[in-house]
Amino acid sequence: MIRFENVGLRYGMGPEILRDISFELPERSFQFLSGPSGAGKTSLLRLLFLSLKPTRGLISVFGKDRARITRRELPLLRRRIGVVFQDFRLLDHMTTFENVALPLRVRGREEASYRSDVNELLNWVGLGDRMHVLPPVLSGGEKQRAAIARALIEQPQILLADEPTGNVDPPLARRLLRLFIELNRLGTAVVIATHDVNLMEQVEARRMVLTEGRLDVYD
Amino acid sequence: MSMTETAPPPPAKAKARKGKAVEVPSAARAARSRKPMPIVPPQNVSGNALVLVIAIMTFLSCLTLGAVTLVRDTAATWQSEIAREATIQIKPAEDFDIEAALEQAADIARGFAGVRSASVVDDAATARLLEPWLGSGVDLSELPVPRLVTVTIDPASPPDFAVMRDAIAGSVPNAALDDHRTWVDRLVAMARTTVAIGVAVLALILSATVLTVVFATRGAMSGNGHVIEVLHFVGAEAGFIARQFRSHFLLTGMKGAVAGGALAALVFLVFSWWSGRNLATPEGDQAAALFGNFSIGLAGYAGVGIIVIAIAILTAVTTHATVVSYLADLDATPGDR
Numbered sequence: 001m002i003r004f005e006n007v008g009l010r011y012g013m014g015p016e017i018l019r020d021i022s023f024e025l026p027e028r029s030f031q032f033l034s035g036p037s038g039a040g041k042t043s044l045l046r047l048l049f050l051s052l053k054p055t056r057g058l059i060s061v062f063g064k065d066r067a068r069i070t071r072r073e074l075p076l077l078r079r080r081i082g083v084v085f086q087d088f089r090l091l092d093h094m095t096t097f098e099n100v101a102l103p104l105r106v107r108g109r110e111e112a113s114y115r116s117d118v119n120e121l122l123n124w125v126g127l128g129d130r131m132h133v134l135p136p137v138l139s140g141g142e143k144q145r146a147a148i149a150r151a152l153i154e155q156p157q158i159l160l161a162d163e164p165t166g167n168v169d170p171p172l173a174r175r176l177l178r179l180f181i182e183l184n185r186l187g188t189a190v191v192i193a194t195h196d197v198n199l200m201e202q203v204e205a206r207r208m209v210l211t212e213g214r215l216d217v218y219d
Numbered sequence: 220m221s222m223t224e225t226a227p228p229p230p231a232k233a234k235a236r237k238g239k240a241v242e243v244p245s246a247a248r249a250a251r252s253r254k255p256m257p258i259v260p261p262q263n264v265s266g267n268a269l270v271l272v273i274a275i276m277t278f279l280s281c282l283t284l285g286a287v288t289l290v291r292d293t294a295a296t297w298q299s300e301i302a303r304e305a306t307i308q309i310k311p312a313e314d315f316d317i318e319a320a321l322e323q324a325a326d327i328a329r330g331f332a333g334v335r336s337a338s339v340v341d342d343a344a345t346a347r348l349l350e351p352w353l354g355s356g357v358d359l360s361e362l363p364v365p366r367l368v369t370v371t372i373d374p375a376s377p378p379d380f381a382v383m384r385d386a387i388a389g390s391v392p393n394a395a396l397d398d399h400r401t402w403v404d405r406l407v408a409m410a411r412t413t414v415a416i417g418v419a420v421l422a423l424i425l426s427a428t429v430l431t432v433v434f435a436t437r438g439a440m441s442g443n444g445h446v447i448e449v450l451h452f453v454g455a456e457a458g459f460i461a462r463q464f465r466s467h468f469l470l471t472g473m474k475g476a477v478a479g480g481a482l483a484a485l486v487f488l489v490f491s492w493w494s495g496r497n498l499a500t501p502e503g504d505q506a507a508a509l510f511g512n513f514s515i516g517l518a519g520y521a522g523v524g525i526i527v528i529a530i531a532i533l534t535a536v537t538t539h540a541t542v543v544s545y546l547a548d549l550d551a552t553p554g555d556r
Contacts, residue, residue, distance in 0.1 A: 089445065105255070
């Protein structure tokens with residue numbers, strides 16, 4: 001589904017922060033992306049999410065060469081990739097419901113056509129009674145779940161989560177992990193960027209470890 | 220892949236969800252009736268400041284435009300009024316029949332093509348002219364007062380003043396023709412300078428307005444960077460994002476520009492009303508002599524309308540450019556930076 005071959009990335013004239021990265025994310029796969037802070041996890045996620053272009057190497061996304069993807073095609077491909085940001089990035093002036101429904105709204109869909117889907121997804125992530133609340137009122141865990149729901153509403157083929165358990169207590173972290181596993185069971189490939197060793201120990205899954213810009217994959 | 224804990228409750232994916240009854244909370248039912256929240260956050264402090272800045276700059280621009288229109292129109296009126304008249308002045312002398320000389324000069328003037336009429340300013344009118352200096356009841360025959368003949372000229376085809384001046388001076392002793400040329404020339408020069416200064420001030424004000432609106436819009440937009448980013452990452456097309464912000468800020472710009480333009484138009488209307496009301500009073504006459512009737516005319520109001528529309532469009536265009544450049548930054552290749 002997504003393939004990297006000898007990918008390198010540098011910002012401006014700085015040093016290469018990702019070097020010779022090669023891996024493949026198959027459909028329906030589940031993997032952790034780990035490594036110390038500053039190892040390049042977020043940059044790798046940005047490459048996966050098509051928000052950066054590599055300075056060298058080949059990236060193929062859903063069978064398309066990244067270098068040949070036009071700016072017009074980007075939004076269509078992004079809709080097939082769900083992202084959960086470390087800082088949630090919810091819009092504070094919109095309710096939980098409206099935040100989760102945003103990806104559908106930007107596609108021009110009417111609220112009546114997606115209301116029940118959004119309601120059900122919010123119930124699934126445990127925010128059924130918080131759907132008409134503004135994000136500043138939500139707790140960290142609730143915000144995280146709202147961000148996950150927003151990433152899932154379009155049923156992406158792959159979900160990228162950047163430190164999804166970084167701001168929550170261990171029980172909630174386990175609950176979120178169960179959510180990701182269930183999602184994966186239903187057919188979505190999942191990449192969780194984390195340096196939470198406890199979280200990774202709970203699941204036997206593929207591990208991609210970044211160290212000083214280089215990637216090692218442990219199947 | 221396996222997990223040490225119990226499996227979660229079955230999720231509700233869209234395919235599985237179809238046909239399933241979902242309990243909608245009462246709040247959700249209430250929400251059905253209301254309009255969805257706009258994607259661009261409603262007006263905040265910087266948005267309100269933007270409306271105010273746009274209103275003030277539009278007001279100043281419209282005021283300057285109105286003032287320039289007023290000066291230009293008034294200068295044109297002065298010029299045409301003065302060019303419509305010439306004066307023959309005859310000085311008194313010993314044993315000189317001034318009345319006969321006046322009639323003769325008027326006759327000579329009437330003989331020229333381009334002269335509509337020539338009339339002698341009689342004793343009574345001369346006394347009225349001199350009343351502010353000499354008081355009333357003065358016997359002019361006892362004083363060596365110069366007398367005048369007013370010559371009304373067709374401004375479209377004025378007579379040859381040089382020939383007329385020579386003819387009058389040759390036939391009537393002590394007579395001199397004043398075609399007000401010096402006055403007209405000075406007035407034309409003054410009016411042109413005033414209009415040029417006005418246009419320069421207008422250009423400066425408009426440039427300041429453009430820059431202020433551009434920077435104020437960018438300032439108001441900078442608080443919305445996170446919204447652009449979120450929309451971008453949830454797969455919104457650049458056109459969609461730009462459209463949301465453009466229409467929002469077009470409305471903001473329109474609010475400010477209409478308020479400023481309306482206020483300026485109101486100022487002109489009030490002045491026009493005031494000068495109309497004081498038409499016969501000394502203050503009104505003084506103001507009318509300087510500025511005409513304070514009316515900027517249809518062209519002036521059309522100019523105000525054009526400024527209002529241009530400023531609103533400028534706000535929208537700046538917003539569009541800001542969104543596009545923000546999105547370009549988001550999608551930039553790091554090696555390009």
